[in-house]
Amino acid sequence: MLPLSNVISSLALVLMMSLVFSQEALSHAKGPRTSPEAGQVLEALPQKLEMEFNQEVILTRVQLVLPDGRKVALPLDGLERSSKHALSLEEAKAGKGQYQVLWKALSADGHPVKGAFDFGVE
Numbered sequence: 001m002l003p004l005s006n007v008i009s010s011l012a013l014v015l016m017m018s019l020v021f022s023q024e025a026l027s028h029a030k031g032p033r034t035s036p037e038a039g040q041v042l043e044a045l046p047q048k049l050e051m052e053f054n055q056e057v058i059l060t061r062v063q064l065v066l067p068d069g070r071k072v073a074l075p076l077d078g079l080e081r082s083s084k085h086a087l088s089l090e091e092a093k094a095g096k097g098q099y100q101v102l103w104k105a106l107s108a109d110g111h112p113v114k115g116a117f118d119f120g121v122e
């Protein structure tokens with residue numbers, strides 16, 4: 001017969017493994033693929049910023065840092081849960097230079113995710 005401590009450690013191992021696998025199944029959002037892409041140089045600011053994640057997310061904040069350093073909060077699409085978001089850049093026209101996007105989102109697993117990338121207009 002197995003000593004009780006062995007049984008307990010086996011049970012603990014099984015429990016840990018199941019936690020690891022459930023985390024995998026519900027892992028948080030990766031990406032996003034964006035348009036404009038990171039590092040892209042454009043001739044003009046596009047009308048929309050597009051972001052595509054590997055799962056549905058809720059965007060909680062997206063800011064654009066303009067070439068002159070001003071930060072503009074982009075209007076969000078409500079609290080829509082989607083893997084694809086397209087935000088208007090109409091309010092952010094600021095000519096040539098380097099732009100930075102700072103974004104925050106809520107993953108399907110409830111974890112906040114965030115990122116930043118740059119693109120240029122020449």
Ligand SMILES: [Cu+2]
Nearest residue numbers: 027028109111
């Ligand atoms: Cu997560």
